Amino acid sequence: MTDEETTVHKTMPVYGYTDQPDHNVIAVNNNKQIEEKILRLLDSMATHNGVDKRWLAVGRTHIEQGFMAINRAIFQPQRAKLEHEADADAYAQQHHAKAHGGT
16 A cells, blocks of 8 residues: 555544544554553453562553553644634634635
């Protein structure tokens, strides 16, 4: 598949997230599969006696945070605009267009 043929996936209507190309979606889905395998391993470890549950929970949290950071690095969500900021941007764009001969 060439760059011109790349499918772009529409994002959920979540502030800050943008449409994503195939290769980003595939990478994050692969990461989610790897993360799930590791989390299931940790679930299994939690059932064994002699495993310090506190440290296991700390390790699990760090693994979850690591995968979250990796996936954010791929999807690169932006800061969300507040509702009044979005209205102000639309207003400014309309007036800019009118001032420069637009409708």
